[in-house]
Amino acid sequence: MKNTFGSQICITIFGESHGPAVGAVIDGLAPGIKVDMEYMKKRMEERRPQGGISTARRESDIPEILSGVFKGYTTGTPVTLVIKNESTKSRDYESISDIPRPGHADYTAECKYHGYQDYRGGGHFSGRVTAALVAAGAIIRCALEAKGIYIGTHIARLKDVTDRGFVELGADIAALDGMEFPTLSSEAGERMQEVILAAKEDGDSVGGVLESAVIGIPKGVGEPWFDTFEGVLSHALFSVPALKGIEFGAGFGFADMLGSEANDQFISEDGEICTSTNNNGGINGGITNGMPVIFRTVIKPTPSIFKPQASVSMKTGKATRLAISGRHDPAIIHRARAVVDAVTAIAVADMLTVRFGTDYLAKKD
């Protein structure tokens, strides 16, 4: 049980919301990966608070690289990224540290860390830590793209507003790249933002469903048992804060289908075996089949709301009511997609490196 992920590309993330910094160490990256800071900046932008629907905390968030990069390329040794915390208002956390916020990890942190946790601003559980994930993911994702592997995520649903599905994967993924509020239909995106603003006005929050696609993954990656492609990817993705479910291909929709509808039949296209449908989301028996990997994840509504809620003093057990103040997002789903993309890149790169060896990510084919 660790805050470290990966068999070959091993990432540990660290830091607390109001500590000196958050960051990541990535061990096992191939030597010779180009570290493109412009690319990383773009990815960091996708995660940053945007416009009227996000928190007021704004930090430059450009990571400092402490190790593992030399003359613009990875050296093959552990890469350390550090993002200083600049904007940590010194509020009076002591007074509220005893009252756990509903939907947050305050109470489970107490159960696990027995009072030693840094409770300021969520501490190690803060969404702030995902900045390190996105930065680390950016280095890896850039290398994946050089191998022809692309990742894209859109908000498939937010309350009763539904985005259109993927049609042309290459073009759709390209269109989502860098988009502030990532939907395939701009009209759906506008309506979703209206829903978010309505919730915000009400002191409330919303969640939603993300749909992701990965194209270009070689066939034959994943294991039949335990380290299935789905299992390894899911393992990583549940680190995305507020993510509470994942489904591949037709997912929960399989419960409505017959076998004759669900099975993806095989066809031959340009001398390559593929399937005429993709209900299995690119994976059979835990192993990639060459079709795009498609999955959906659900993000629960941001737990920080301004409506008063019931809570209990952890010291005395006495019931109380809690009203959260300060800066908070009425929705994080548009920012969560940057984290989903980053974590997906990390997990996919790890599986590829296991399969093809430690130089894979930088190797010219």
Place this chain on the structure above:
Amino acid sequence: MKNTFGSQICITIFGESHGPAVGAVIDGLAPGIKVDMEYMKKRMEERRPQGGISTARRESDIPEILSGVFKGYTTGTPVTLVIKNESTKSRDYESISDIPRPGHADYTAECKYHGYQDYRGGGHFSGRVTAALVAAGAIIRCALEAKGIYIGTHIARLKDVTDRGFVELGADIAALDGMEFPTLSSEAGERMQEVILAAKEDGDSVGGVLESAVIGIPKGVGEPWFDTFEGVLSHALFSVPALKGIEFGAGFGFADMLGSEANDQFISEDGEICTSTNNNGGINGGITNGMPVIFRTVIKPTPSIFKPQASVSMKTGKATRLAISGRHDPAIIHRARAVVDAVTAIAVADMLTVRFGTDYLAKKD
């Protein structure tokens, strides 16, 4: 990337459908766990083909224990379970080994193993291998029960038939124990079986949704990042064949909720802090909060159907049509629940052992 799971309690499963045996090695079990073969038999029965809705393959499936058990108790050294394959009809697999069955792993096996895979009856991908998972899970689950930790799963939905939800968890879990077709409402169960038989008559198959509950798990288990309770459990559960999605607590339903509806507010009950609702399924920030762990998984329709389907010769790339014959289940969801329970037991026991040390499972409190 391995066919091995676990940080402390490490399980490797092995075997092929038509090879000499399937089995499991479990390393890291505490010494002093009682190995109750009657209990194991009951668990194996839950997985075995039942009545008119299951395959004709019937084997006694009582595992032989080759190591790690002495005088009826685990010794603390690796436990090896072997289940001989008795009923492997020697059909002509050669002739069809080149034509991958839609929805199966035949094609991905070829991509990964380059022709060396044992293609007879699905080989290592066969559901047969889950017998070993259930046997291994039985030893662990029995030890969990001795610590007051119980697991139960019912078929929550099968096409348009919906079972009632959990009400009294303790009683509901007890009622499901050993049930052939596990539903909480017997009427729903009967209607589901009708749906299965209708599909069977049509040469087709169905899937469904399982809902599981784990009660009695201590608070404070799981990690904030990567080895989250959800992540580790999901990692393991995607090894259940045909499982294509998982959601915790309100799961994908979170997309329809506001934060004020989704947050579980804290209350004090009998001096213990708990929550008034359990939308988070017993987990906040990746860590157990003492409420029951609740999750749902989706099982896709059995890929083996009798309707002819399109496929392609892997050698020549030529299109062909495939009609599967032989014995096959029109539904496996009622049997899959035994595997879900077993894998859940394995993953939970591993997380508990990490948290509380290698003697935990056998330690008297």
Place this chain on the structure above:
Amino acid sequence: MKNTFGSQICITIFGESHGPAVGAVIDGLAPGIKVDMEYMKKRMEERRPQGGISTARRESDIPEILSGVFKGYTTGTPVTLVIKNESTKSRDYESISDIPRPGHADYTAECKYHGYQDYRGGGHFSGRVTAALVAAGAIIRCALEAKGIYIGTHIARLKDVTDRGFVELGADIAALDGMEFPTLSSEAGERMQEVILAAKEDGDSVGGVLESAVIGIPKGVGEPWFDTFEGVLSHALFSVPALKGIEFGAGFGFADMLGSEANDQFISEDGEICTSTNNNGGINGGITNGMPVIFRTVIKPTPSIFKPQASVSMKTGKATRLAISGRHDPAIIHRARAVVDAVTAIAVADMLTVRFGTDYLAKKD
């Protein structure tokens, strides 16, 4: 902490001396490795008791393969080897199970397993379990040889008898292959056997020093920190029973050298960079440099001796004297070499697979 080794090629060994069987599961082997049972038999012979200097226990020891091999080749899925225990005399172990034998693991087994251990014949600590290691190692070693990587070990020293050192590595390794009592000088071998027989007559036992060489390992394998080539190999080798030390290259002799004597200077030979000496045993900074990997290990004298020794009842704490009877080796060093070779093959193959990907062992160059 596990009875499992390896990052990519993962091996778990199981079994007890007087249980039904010993065996191994090997996960992560490439598909397409030829499984040569004649080769394996030869390796098993190297480990078997020989002539007058070894225990009387004789078993055929040919492993049954339960999984992962099809038509004579590995499938890429876990390979399970089982060696039945045939010759387990049912002696009265109960009466002596309370008195730990000096130099054995009886007492530490009690400390760790709290009385649940199988104490008959050393249980899981028995040298018998190494039969599984040698069998597993044989499959791997055969695959390494197909890649031009050869391993050889001789008895470098046994009390005051010293074997000659390696001269022509290729020829020396070939000469050791299959040798019953592996020394490079046959005269030294004879004198060593006389020393062993003298100890035997005295009811005593001896140990010795093994020297091993691995040739043909590619350059650039190993990590600078933690998973150094030396560290990973040592980790595995301390599983060889009675092995209490390891040194690479000049080893402890470095303490007598100056830097100017110790440094291996670089030269160019046939367009390949190599070193004029090999004091570093083929490894610099934890990474292979292309020179032969050379290491020595020490095997302590067999703890089972016939002289009476002091011991203590684990139940009462009362002092007593213990006289061991039964069949026991006055030396195991000549058999230990088979285990050293096997474990070396396992560790080397794991490191190579990490470096070059999961198909490496079977891939044609």
Place this chain on the structure above:
Amino acid sequence: MKNTFGSQICITIFGESHGPAVGAVIDGLAPGIKVDMEYMKKRMEERRPQGGISTARRESDIPEILSGVFKGYTTGTPVTLVIKNESTKSRDYESISDIPRPGHADYTAECKYHGYQDYRGGGHFSGRVTAALVAAGAIIRCALEAKGIYIGTHIARLKDVTDRGFVELGADIAALDGMEFPTLSSEAGERMQEVILAAKEDGDSVGGVLESAVIGIPKGVGEPWFDTFEGVLSHALFSVPALKGIEFGAGFGFADMLGSEANDQFISEDGEICTSTNNNGGINGGITNGMPVIFRTVIKPTPSIFKPQASVSMKTGKATRLAISGRHDPAIIHRARAVVDAVTAIAVADMLTVRFGTDYLAKKD
């Protein structure tokens, strides 16, 4: 294969000699460990260059703690230590980066990293990185001492000068604490330093043998196969730069002993079972027996010497001669002991945490 160590307490070290910083991330530390910066400073002092026998590079080396510590105690989340590089002279490394230094990792770095490595001052292979190990080890070792577990190391031999052995372990370990040149006999220490200075004057260098003791380790820690106590500790210790061998208890001396001399006979002392001798160095069958853990390691002579040596251009393969200039230690053995102590603390703490659970290090007994 990773630059990360540990099953439960996981440490990754990072950084390059002439990059911005070196450091470590430690995941899996119990919450509530007191972080004593004075204690850490003392440990860092033991590693720092001292007097006339060490390099001129002097840096304050006090690590900055970026995460995982709050109000002076570990929080239970990853602890990140960063030590800035202050004293990195910008020499002309380009001109010599092509000529590998004998005994160093320059050539193997090239083999592994294909020219992307940071070659300045040894890069990631620099002894400088051990500052991070010692800092990380200090936090852990301080926690071990609070549990009654103490570690001490002295220079047992340096060329022909031999220190006295351990007599009273508690007192001897206390005496070594903080000692600049750690020997048990001050006279031996003086003579060793004379040998070092003589080598220095000659532009040469020396190595030596360290002997370490760990007292207070509970019985029953370690596994019978693979994760033996010796194996796990050795795995970690080969990360100490220049360490080329390790032996436990009587070690290579076992080759000179008979079984009757080597076996540690059991006695009862104050109601506790122990052994009358400790030839097995506190470990039987891979598991601690309650006696002090005793081991010796060999440190090769510092490879940086001022005598001209043969080398080869890695680009052209042309032979050349290399004269190393700059600041270099004629011996590092007295500094290496701080690293041996630190790494031992890390490995021991990991094994204890596996055995007794994640809170062990901070738990009051």
